[in-house]
Amino acid sequence: MPPIKLHDKHFEIYLSEAEIQQKVKEIADKINNDYQDLNPLFISILNGSFMFAADLFKHLTIDSEICFIKLASYKGMKSSGHIITAIGLDQDLYNRNVIIIEDIVDTGKTLDVFLPKLHHQQPASLKIAALLHKPEATEKQITIDYLGFSIPNKFVVGYGLDYDGLGRNLKEIYQLTDEA
Numbered sequence: 001m002p003p004i005k006l007h008d009k010h011f012e013i014y015l016s017e018a019e020i021q022q023k024v025k026e027i028a029d030k031i032n033n034d035y036q037d038l039n040p041l042f043i044s045i046l047n048g049s050f051m052f053a054a055d056l057f058k059h060l061t062i063d064s065e066i067c068f069i070k071l072a073s074y075k076g077m078k079s080s081g082h083i084i085t086a087i088g089l090d091q092d093l094y095n096r097n098v099i100i101i102e103d104i105v106d107t108g109k110t111l112d113v114f115l116p117k118l119h120h121q122q123p124a125s126l127k128i129a130a131l132l133h134k135p136e137a138t139e140k141q142i143t144i145d146y147l148g149f150s151i152p153n154k155f156v157v158g159y160g161l162d163y164d165g166l167g168r169n170l171k172e173i174y175q176l177t178d179e180a
């Protein structure tokens with residue numbers, strides 16, 4: 001695939017559509033195997049994970065449910081920490097087998113703040129499926145139970161991920177090039 005330009009930046013192909021689709025199918029196969037008769041509840045974190053969530057869900061053959069949430073992040077007035085609220089999380093997680101669907105785990109800060117909120121509702125189990133992980137960017141250690149690809153610490157777009165709004169529609173994943 002040829003390089004692309006979004007706004008002012010250039011990107012080159014990093015993962016092809018076939019590589020992504022193959023990996024998504026592998027993850028779905030594992031989940032089908034691990035969650036038989038458990039009716040897992042998937043929580044897809046918008047916006048970036050919508051495409052991964054849709055493709056993954058299509059490959060599931062077990063009973064399963066899905067909901068979509070948005071995380072809003074703001075600085076607390078008194079605390080120096082990050083506060084995250086989940087918009088659209090109206091399901092009761094008590095005793096459910098929950099699987100978070102994330103597009104990418106970068107520093108790990110988002111999930112580090114969000115996961116304890118979910119644990120608070122006492123799900124039977126709580127696992128994470130992430131398409132991409134940047135190990136070199138890790139600030140908060142997050143265990144990813146179902147991982148697509150470990151990638152270098154470079155900005156990526158495509159397959160749901162954007163650069164300033166653009167690029168989500170791409171079937172492939174592209175990496176920022178070094179050229180200006």
Ligand code: 5GP
Nearest residue numbers: 048104105106107108109110155156161162
């Ligand atoms: P974390 O809290 O793990 O640092 O950040 C996770 C979120 O940051 C992801 O869900 C995603 O929205 C955004 N993000 C991190 N790295 C990238 C990247 O390379 N490209 C894009 N488009 N978004 C990213």
